[in-house]
Amino acid sequence: MAAPVIEVDGLARTFRSRKGLFRRPGKEIEAVKGVSFTVERGELFGLLGPNGAGKTTTIKMLITLLLPTAGRAQVLGHDVVADARDLRRKVGYVFGGDRGLYERLSGLDNLRYFAELYGVPPRESKQRVAELLDLVGLTGREKERVEGYSRGMRQRLHIARGLLHRPEVLFLDEPSIGIDPVGARELRATVKNLVETGTTVLLTTHYMFEADELCDRIAVIAQGRIVALDTPHDLKQQVTTGTVLEIEVFGLPDGLVEKVRAEQDVQSVMVDVRGQAEVLAVHARPGTDVTQTVMRHLDGSRFGRVITREPTLEDAYIELVNAA
Numbered sequence: 001m002a003a004p005v006i007e008v009d010g011l012a013r014t015f016r017s018r019k020g021l022f023r024r025p026g027k028e029i030e031a032v033k034g035v036s037f038t039v040e041r042g043e044l045f046g047l048l049g050p051n052g053a054g055k056t057t058t059i060k061m062l063i064t065l066l067l068p069t070a071g072r073a074q075v076l077g078h079d080v081v082a083d084a085r086d087l088r089r090k091v092g093y094v095f096g097g098d099r100g101l102y103e104r105l106s107g108l109d110n111l112r113y114f115a116e117l118y119g120v121p122p123r124e125s126k127q128r129v130a131e132l133l134d135l136v137g138l139t140g141r142e143k144e145r146v147e148g149y150s151r152g153m154r155q156r157l158h159i160a161r162g163l164l165h166r167p168e169v170l171f172l173d174e175p176s177i178g179i180d181p182v183g184a185r186e187l188r189a190t191v192k193n194l195v196e197t198g199t200t201v202l203l204t205t206h207y208m209f210e211a212d213e214l215c216d217r218i219a220v221i222a223q224g225r226i227v228a229l230d231t232p233h234d235l236k237q238q239v240t241t242g243t244v245l246e247i248e249v250f251g252l253p254d255g256l257v258e259k260v261r262a263e264q265d266v267q268s269v270m271v272d273v274r275g276q277a278e279v280l281a282v283h284a285r286p287g288t289d290v291t292q293t294v295m296r297h298l299d300g301s302r303f304g305r306v307i308t309r310e311p312t313l314e315d316a317y318i319e320l321v322n323a324a
């Protein structure tokens with residue numbers, strides 16, 4: 001079997017902040033506490049986790065922008081510390097947000113400029129830029145100035161920039177941050193395209209829907225540790241096998257959540273505010289139906305929509321992160 005593209009073994013990073021004029025050592029933050037995983041060639045691997053979980057720190061160590069404090073990692077057979085220089089040339093990365101492009105230049109001129117900067121041979125540059133514009137769906141808009149591009153278009157241009165030197169692996173850190181749903185859908189199509197053309201992708205995201213649709217496997221990371229690693233399908237199975245009852249309630253009575261939570265067949269209860277209503281999401285234990293039980297508690301309350309649904313990746317994720 002071919003060697004994995006990314007091999008991470010017990011990777012850790014601690015930040016030591018320094019305080020005051022004499023830069024005395026302050027507190028230590030263990031951002032990444034020993035993570036291990038592998039990513040196979042052609043795979044789209046997701047790192048999913050709450051703010052501050054250690055996703056960006058992990059990526060930065062893998063692209064040689066940060067030194068690990070413990071553990072080791074190899075990307076494309078290169079050690080991230082010992083072979084940093086060779087490795088850097090072979091990976092591509094794109095961080096979320098839309099800075100770093102030349103606003104007054106067209107998308108095409110931006111790519112031409114970066115191609116030169118990255119040492120793409122002039123003979124190849126024209127064709128490479130055209131291929132990439134096509135891959136990210138910007139053909140036809142390439143002569144317009146970037147200042148008129150939407151956030152989604154800018155992000156796709158960033159991806160094209162990150163691919164100019166034909167990296168075999170691309171790191172995408174929260175690519176869809178701040179992008180509207182239509183733009184995000186186009187971006188997902190771009191990422192799928194990319195994987196179909198043979199690039200291995202490691203992606204971080206906060207959007208469950210995106211992770212569920214795109215990723216072959218997902219590592220859920222919380223407080224610097226991997227708390228689950230599986231396919232989206234198996235992650236959903238692994239955690240909550242029971243159904244979820246969702247009820248829209250107008251004016252949730254005091255103490256009701258606690259009473260529902262205490263019921264034997266109830267695994268967990270979450271409340272989400274949506275407009276005027278509060279939505280009660282009750283996770284039943286596998287093989288049980290809690291509808292009657294919950295409705296009894298709601299007797300006398302005003303409620304709207306009642307639905308029963310299968311658990312989503314988001315439900316699995318929330319349970320995993322809460323249990324961490």
Ligand SMILES: Nc1ncnc2c1ncn2[C@@H]1O[C@H](COP(=O)(O)OP(=O)(O)OP(=O)(O)O)[C@@H](O)[C@H]1O
Pocket residue numbers: 015016017029030031049050051052053054055056057058
């Ligand atoms: N240069 C640094 N110096 C000190 N602490 C840092 C530094 N970079 C990150 N941290 C801390 O390390 C922890 C992990 O941060 P990291 O950016 O990796 O999280 P993340 O999972 O990418 O979060 P987000 O989803 O918000 O981007 C956080 O507590 C953060 O404050």
